Amino acid sequence: MGNGEWAVGGDRPHERLDAWQQGTLLVKAIYGLSAGFPAEERFGLTQQMRRAAVSIPSNLAEGSARNGAREYAHFISVARGSLAELTTQIQIARMLGHLDDTTEILTLTDHVGRLLTGLHRKWSAQ
Structure with a gap:
C-alpha cells in the first residue's frame, strides 16, 4: 500500500463487514469534502464531521471485539x-454554502445506513 491507499477486507472480522468497508470509504470522502471548508470551520464543522465519520467504522471495530451479541448491537x-449526526452536519x-452538491455523499451515507440497520437487526435478534 502506498500513495494514500489502504486495503479493505483484511484479516480482522470487522474488516470483512461491508458496513465497515463502506464506513471507511465514507471517512475518506468526508475528509476530502471538508478539506475545502473555510479556515474558520477548522475547529467547528470540519472537526465535528470528521469525528462523526470516524466514529462509524471505529464503533463497528470496537463492538466486534466485545463479548456477546447485545454489546455488539449497542x-x-x-x-x-454517529451516521445520523453526520448526515445532519452534511x-x-x-445550508451554509460549504457544499454545493450533496447527492453523492448522501447516497453513500444512505448505503452505510442500510448496512448498519441490517447488522443491527441481525445482532439485536440474537
Missing part, C-alpha cells in the same frame, strides 16, 4: 447515531 447502534454544511 456499538452498532452508536455507529448509527445538510448544515450545504
Whole structure:
C-alpha cells in the first residue's frame, strides 16, 4: 500500500463487514469534502464531521471485539447515531454554502445506513 491507499477486507472480522468497508470509504470522502471548508470551520464543522465519520467504522471495530451479541448491537447502534449526526452536519454544511452538491455523499451515507440497520437487526435478534 502506498500513495494514500489502504486495503479493505483484511484479516480482522470487522474488516470483512461491508458496513465497515463502506464506513471507511465514507471517512475518506468526508475528509476530502471538508478539506475545502473555510479556515474558520477548522475547529467547528470540519472537526465535528470528521469525528462523526470516524466514529462509524471505529464503533463497528470496537463492538466486534466485545463479548456477546447485545454489546455488539449497542456499538452498532452508536455507529448509527454517529451516521445520523453526520448526515445532519452534511445538510448544515450545504445550508451554509460549504457544499454545493450533496447527492453523492448522501447516497453513500444512505448505503452505510442500510448496512448498519441490517447488522443491527441481525445482532439485536440474537
